Amino acid sequence: IAENTLVVYSTDHGHFLGQHGLIAKGAFHYEDMLRIPMLARYPGVIPAGVRSETLQCQVDWPVTFLSAAGIPVPGLMQGVDQLAVWGGDERGARDHVLVENRHNPTTVHLRTLVTERFKITVYRDAAYGELFDLERDPEELHNGWDDPAYAEVKGELLLHFVQAEIQREPTRMPRIAGA
Template sequence: LHRMQGTHQPFFCCMSVVDPHSPYTNYPKEYADYLDIDALPEPFAVDESFDHRPIAHRREHNGRSFPSTDTLRESRIGYHAAITLIDEQIGRVLQTLNDTNFADNTIVIFASDHGDMLGDHGLTVKGAYMYDACTRVPMIIRAPDTSGGQIIDAPCQLHDIAATALAIAGCEQTDLMPDACDLLDTNALQQRGHAVCMHRNSSTTRGGYHNPELHITMWRENRYKLSIYHAPQPGPDDCPGELFDMETDPDEMNNLWFDADMSDTRDQLIHKLTTFLVQQDAQGRARGSEALPP
């Protein structure tokens, strides 16, 4: 930023940081001193039964030793300490934007790829599941001529970042992002009304954790979240999916997939999701693999 000062040359800078990331032990210990450790939230549903959970959850849970209560608490402390560390580094960037007089003409976007379960629902790290702890992550945008303090509750996706930056810069959105929205256009965002998340994991070796493959697709609207687990060879006790009412059950404790009263809602969401997947597959632009699972 100091080198760019006075050049009047547009610039793009991506600051990619690893933290917070498991195992949450490699952080300067003084950052834990900023925390009110007693106020840190405890994980919930740690002892939740896996008997009727999707096979991906059971493989994740059974494939490793679940940490002890003390180890899990240390991880949660390390996680929040790492967040404090990153907050400080972002603060340095924002201060430098002010010092170099770029602040009033620079778009700043903070985002992340995924969260961490940290013990919630008896699970750790990221994985083959679509709970909010993994899929709902912070996104903050500061842009010129945009009033601060706005909170947007509509579902959004990471590819909306590009559409938003293009819109702020006065550029047209390209046909490469037909489903992307300008996040500052709340009308368009509410009209779209959904977000999609795909998990496509496979292995090149036999007998490993990702063999057979784990494929999961989530459709999220303001109220409902639908997740479908595409097991190559589902067993008789496998749960094929999850349906949560995020208004009445924000902690995702009551799976409505098999609820007869919710069958119409479930089928409507499945139809929306499959329609979306077929359209994505037809465009041939899926990252890493086909949009449609095997």
């Protein structure tokens, strides 16, 4: 079993330890909350010591597990097969990640599109948001949402965001005759 089993170890989210004035977890999509470590072992497929900084998401795990097991992936699954990336392919399997927080009516509702360089966050029922250039501002201290220097980037990211949301198909439930 030890020589032919894919083992993945990770967590569901990061934790704030004073960054941005926050303690514990929260609804805010700063890198400290989103970028989480993940370890994977799969003898003969994932070489020891492989590291990747490519964009990945936990929704990719079920698709990747099915792929590793040689099981066809149902067409409606939202994830992307990351097995090649875990095996050392540095190209990455996706160009963005979508993140959302909408647990209940009393919390902040927000959605975020993360690309290799930028992150844009939109809040429900709000005319403001957040836009961070992760290359120039890795600590996310300068919000470029209203910065004229980022106006064109903001428009491109919002369009990318809308397209990503449109492509994200909800899981269709089976129809019951007569219902």
